[in-house]
Amino acid sequence: MRQLLKTTMIIAAVTLGIAAAIAPARAVVEIDINRGVVEPLPIAITEFLSGNGVGAEISSIVEADLKRSGLFAPIGKDAFIEKISNPDAAPRFEDWKVINAQALVTGRVSQEADGRLRAEFRLWDVFGGQQLIGEQFFAQPANKRRIAHIIADTIYERLTGEKGYFDTRIVFVDESGPKTDRKKRLAIMDQDGADVRFLTDGRSIALTPRFSPSRQEITYMSYESGQPQVYLLQIETGQRELVGNFPGMTFAPRFSPDGQKVIFSLLRDDGNSNIFTMDLRSRNTTRLTNSNAIDTSPSYSPNSSQIVFTSDRGGQPQIYVMGADGSGQNRISFGGGSYSTPVWSPRGDLIAFTKQTGGEFQIGVMRTDGSGERILTSGFLQEGPTWAPNGRVIMFFRQKAGAGGPTLHSIDLTGRNEQAIPTPNFASDPAWSPLLNGG
Amino acid sequence: MGRISRLTLNPAMLILALMLAVAGCANKQTPNTAADLGLGGGSATPGSPQDFTVNVGDRIFFDTDSSSIRADAQQTLTRQAQWLGQYPNYQITIEGHADERGTREYNLALGARRAAATRDFLVSRGVPANRMRTISYGKERPVAVCDDISCWSQNRRAVTVLQGAGS
Numbered sequence: 001m002r003q004l005l006k007t008t009m010i011i012a013a014v015t016l017g018i019a020a021a022i023a024p025a026r027a028v029v030e031i032d033i034n035r036g037v038v039e040p041l042p043i044a045i046t047e048f049l050s051g052n053g054v055g056a057e058i059s060s061i062v063e064a065d066l067k068r069s070g071l072f073a074p075i076g077k078d079a080f081i082e083k084i085s086n087p088d089a090a091p092r093f094e095d096w097k098v099i100n101a102q103a104l105v106t107g108r109v110s111q112e113a114d115g116r117l118r119a120e121f122r123l124w125d126v127f128g129g130q131q132l133i134g135e136q137f138f139a140q141p142a143n144k145r146r147i148a149h150i151i152a153d154t155i156y157e158r159l160t161g162e163k164g165y166f167d168t169r170i171v172f173v174d175e176s177g178p179k180t181d182r183k184k185r186l187a188i189m190d191q192d193g194a195d196v197r198f199l200t201d202g203r204s205i206a207l208t209p210r211f212s213p214s215r216q217e218i219t220y221m222s223y224e225s226g227q228p229q230v231y232l233l234q235i236e237t238g239q240r241e242l243v244g245n246f247p248g249m250t251f252a253p254r255f256s257p258d259g260q261k262v263i264f265s266l267l268r269d270d271g272n273s274n275i276f277t278m279d280l281r282s283r284n285t286t287r288l289t290n291s292n293a294i295d296t297s298p299s300y301s302p303n304s305s306q307i308v309f310t311s312d313r314g315g316q317p318q319i320y321v322m323g324a325d326g327s328g329q330n331r332i333s334f335g336g337g338s339y340s341t342p343v344w345s346p347r348g349d350l351i352a353f354t355k356q357t358g359g360e361f362q363i364g365v366m367r368t369d370g371s372g373e374r375i376l377t378s379g380f381l382q383e384g385p386t387w388a389p390n391g392r393v394i395m396f397f398r399q400k401a402g403a404g405g406p407t408l409h410s411i412d413l414t415g416r417n418e419q420a421i422p423t424p425n426f427a428s429d430p431a432w433s434p435l436l437n438g439g
Numbered sequence: 440m441g442r443i444s445r446l447t448l449n450p451a452m453l454i455l456a457l458m459l460a461v462a463g464c465a466n467k468q469t470p471n472t473a474a475d476l477g478l479g480g481g482s483a484t485p486g487s488p489q490d491f492t493v494n495v496g497d498r499i500f501f502d503t504d505s506s507s508i509r510a511d512a513q514q515t516l517t518r519q520a521q522w523l524g525q526y527p528n529y530q531i532t533i534e535g536h537a538d539e540r541g542t543r544e545y546n547l548a549l550g551a552r553r554a555a556a557t558r559d560f561l562v563s564r565g566v567p568a569n570r571m572r573t574i575s576y577g578k579e580r581p582v583a584v585c586d587d588i589s590c591w592s593q594n595r596r597a598v599t600v601l602q603g604a605g606s
Binding site: 184205208221227248294297316338340356428 | 504506539540541542543544545547548549551552553554555556559574575579580581582584586
């Protein structure tokens with residue numbers, strides 16, 4: 001069993017000073033990611049020094065993270081003039097200005113006597129001629145990828161002013177086998193597709209996994225008892241637990257922002273579905289909706305005061321918002337077509353959704369009162385948005401006509417920088433974790 | 440998969456299954472029974488699951504995003520109710536399904552509503568409710584896998600599955 005989740009134990013950061021550049025002046029190099037079109041920032045990421053290749057491995061992961069964000073344009077190493085031989089010394093800024101590197105990353109990875117890796121890196125403002133960041137991290141070698149993601153997050157945050165999202169994981173449904181008898185099992189991986197691990201064995205269909213805010217636990221729906229039911233799963237131990245004991249199907253689970261409750265749909269005997277919460281400590285169940293309709297896909301606002309959900313009480317699936325106690329249920333989607341899978345942004349200001357119109361499926365966002373709808377991507381079949389913890393990127397799954405199965409993709413809130421997420425098989429229902437190192 | 444493996448025991452049924460698959464992607468019609476296909480079902484033992492599937496029709500189909508029992512489906516379910524009255528030892532699972540033109544969670548709910556509507560119709564035709572359980576597979580278990588309406592219309596279905604017991 002890997003130790004990746006025990007972040008506080010493993011990864012320690014220490015700020016590195018440097019004699020040559022101590023002035024904490026305002027950086028010249030910055031990215032304003034609130035502009036509509038962002039020109040990616042040219043950045044030179046040098047190979048981190050180490051005796052055994054682990055330095056190069058870590059710096060290449062940093063480079064890949066930053067490149068995929070669409071906000072950075074790493075410069076090819078062939079263009080580099082200065083060869084960094086002492087990462088503790090200031091670089092020759094002129095050599096990096098010549099190749100128009102706005103920012104420069106240098107570093108070194110070594111092994112401590114106790115076996116831990118020590119990774120040091122510095123971020124330089126080339127045209128400002130100063131160090132912006134100097135930090136070192138200690139971690140077990142098994143966590144070298146996490147060190148790289150944390151370094152990438154640190155650079156992203158320093159240059160954009162917003163939290164990164166690289167030290168995160170994705171839980172999803174791995175799909176294999178023929179479409180008429182497809183195996184659907186839960187899997188987890190790093191946000192860049194590395195280190196895939198399967199969480200269920202595939203003997204029964206498992207769907208709609210979602211992270212708890214603690215990052216240690218997943219709630220999902222499975223057919224393992226014969227009747228579809230909501231479960232909890234401890235990621236590290238594999239321990240599973242049925243949520244409640246209900247006569248009908250339970251589905252569409254999500255955690256409350258404090259992780260104390262699971263909100264889900266319960267099928268009524270008349271064929272309609274309503275929304276309930278269960279307190280995971282007291283096991284008390286509370287009914288929130290009671291319509292003669294399908295009420296499903298509930299998602300809390302980050303401050304827990306409101307819930308967004310799908311209902312077809314008006315004739316076709318639309319998005320509604322209600323208070324956390326079920327009060328004031330109001331429709332907010334009026335754009336024509338049907339709407340489902342609403343998910344509240346971690347920033348609280350937007351709701352992502354799937355919209356069906358004109359024979360296409362779209363992923364979009366709207367404000368929490370339904371205004372300001374923006375469609376990010378349209379296609380034959382795509383659904384199930386999930387937010388990166390910084391609220392800047394949305395992941396979803398897509399099936400092209402004739403493709404045979406779905407794949408994972410991410411897109412920026414701007415509708416730009418669409419990226420395919422590599423998975424071993426077909427994949428659906430991605431859910432993004434919070435930042436592993438505390439957010 | 441249980442149904443498929445049962446079908447393959449009988450060569451005539453295998454042909455039927457193949458024809459259903461071919462007809463499904465070529466036609467907008469959704470054949471319910473062997474009789475609809477002009478096959479006849481004479482080889483099935485009366486009271487057997489094959490008899491039910493071939494001569495009665497084990498499934499009904501729905502319109503897009505609807506759980507209303509269509510007129511053609513009412514005929515099928517009426518035949519099912521008569522047959523189930525004749526062979527009262529079977530327990531029944533009604534599977535509700537949706538096509539892929541909806542999102543996953545909503546389609547789980549829609550499949551459940553279709554299964555409940557099917558069960559309620561059978562109850563109205565005299566099948567005791569305690570013989571039946573329902574389950575939704577949403578869009579997770581399509582029978583037809585092309586990417587157009589000819590397949591979607593076959594996947595929007597409720598299937599009456601006979602459980603063990605026998606007549």
